[in-house]
Amino acid sequence: MPANKQDFQIRPLPGASFGGIVDFPRSGDAEAAIAAAEAAPDALLEAFYAAHGFLLLKGMHAISAEPRLLVRLSKLFGPEVEDYRHTLSKRHDVHVEVPEILLVSNIPPAVARVPARPEPPLTAEGALPVQFPHRRGWHTDQSFRRPPPDISLFYAETPAPKGQGQTLYADGIGAYEALSESMKECIEPLIGIHVAPGRGRAEYAVRAGETPDPLKPHELPQRQPVVRVHPVTGQRALYLCEAGQMDWIDGPFEGMEKGVDGDGARLLYELMSHYTDPRFTYAHDWDEGDLVIYDNRSMIHSATWFDAETHQRRMWRTTIRGNPGPLYDGEAPSWVPA
Numbered sequence: 001m002p003a004n005k006q007d008f009q010i011r012p013l014p015g016a017s018f019g020g021i022v023d024f025p026r027s028g029d030a031e032a033a034i035a036a037a038e039a040a041p042d043a044l045l046e047a048f049y050a051a052h053g054f055l056l057l058k059g060m061h062a063i064s065a066e067p068r069l070l071v072r073l074s075k076l077f078g079p080e081v082e083d084y085r086h087t088l089s090k091r092h093d094v095h096v097e098v099p100e101i102l103l104v105s106n107i108p109p110a111v112a113r114v115p116a117r118p119e120p121p122l123t124a125e126g127a128l129p130v131q132f133p134h135r136r137g138w139h140t141d142q143s144f145r146r147p148p149p150d151i152s153l154f155y156a157e158t159p160a161p162k163g164q165g166q167t168l169y170a171d172g173i174g175a176y177e178a179l180s181e182s183m184k185e186c187i188e189p190l191i192g193i194h195v196a197p198g199r200g201r202a203e204y205a206v207r208a209g210e211t212p213d214p215l216k217p218h219e220l221p222q223r224q225p226v227v228r229v230h231p232v233t234g235q236r237a238l239y240l241c242e243a244g245q246m247d248w249i250d251g252p253f254e255g256m257e258k259g260v261d262g263d264g265a266r267l268l269y270e271l272m273s274h275y276t277d278p279r280f281t282y283a284h285d286w287d288e289g290d291l292v293i294y295d296n297r298s299m300i301h302s303a304t305w306f307d308a309e310t311h312q313r314r315m316w317r318t319t320i321r322g323n324p325g326p327l328y329d330g331e332a333p334s335w336v337p338a
């Protein structure tokens with residue numbers, strides 16, 4: 001087969017203003033799909049960026065028996081696929097054979113981290129809530145690191161039953177473009193302060209009056225631009241998290257009133273509610289074998305509730321880094337202990 005022959009087709013993601021579905025000629029054959037992607041990587045990346053950094057591949061079940069296929073595909077999206085053995089992840093959250101795979105699972109020994117059900121569970125129209133603050137948990141992966149990562153691949157090895165454990169995605173490029181000119185000007189120079197969850201600096205911890213953990217140098221909050229310029233496309237996108245991954249003691253924004261009830265909080269929540277407007281969001285209801293590829297530089301996502309008492313759910317994630325943009329040129333990884 002000649003190199004660069006594009007054997008796959010891309011169609012728009014139904015029910016979303018962004019995103020694409022990749023159809024391969026031999027549907028259900030993950031090995032053939034990955035070989036087709038490897039034969040025309042530029043076309044795949046072009047489609048990915050044209051879709052604002054979101055692709056869905058269905059029928060990739062063979063990855064479950066051959067997890068290295070996921071790493072093979074991940075390598076098309078950037079040079080460095082994170083090895084979770086070296087980044088302080090808990091052992092039971094890492095795939096035993098393939099350390100580039102993080103397990104997001106409630107299957108023992110993993111400990112379930114299931115988000116609360118939104119209250120009320122449905123919108124007035126009977127739909128799954130997506131918009132902040134009705135829906136919580138929106139974040140972009142590892143924004144508490146500098147340089148932050150580029151892209152994640154998320155694979156449904158054992159999804160929750162349909163209608164539960166969906167993953168929500170929001171398009172930061174579309175949301176940025178729809179802002180008023182005055183808001184764009186206001187946030188252009190703004191810096192957000194991000195921190196890993198569970199350090200006593202998240203909104204709920206601060207509200208509960210928890211004493212924040214003393215932080216080691218590799219755990220310190222990190223500054224990130226609110227408006228991120230994409231290193232590949234040059235497009236601007238909102239780069240924000242909400243309650244769990246911003247620093248609610250020194251932030252959420254540099255140079256604005258701090259804390260959970262300050263001007264910074266009000267601006268963040270106004271932006272987050274806009275970012276997650278249904279116009280810019282997509283809810284993915286997983287089938288086994290689905291694979292989603294999403295760009296953390298221009299998109300946020302959120303896990304949703306499922307009945308973890310009754311059902312098992314195990315998802316596999318790889319994370320790619322190495323092209324955060326010139327802002328981060330020459331920086332040593334902030335999260336690696338000295």
Ligand SMILES: O=C(O)CCC(=O)C(=O)O
Nearest residue numbers: 104166167302303304317
């Ligand atoms: O479980 C999910 O649906 C999303 C989990 C998540 O945010 C992640 O793995 O980055």
Ligand SMILES: [Fe+2]
Nearest residue numbers: 139140141301
């Ligand atoms: Fe995530």
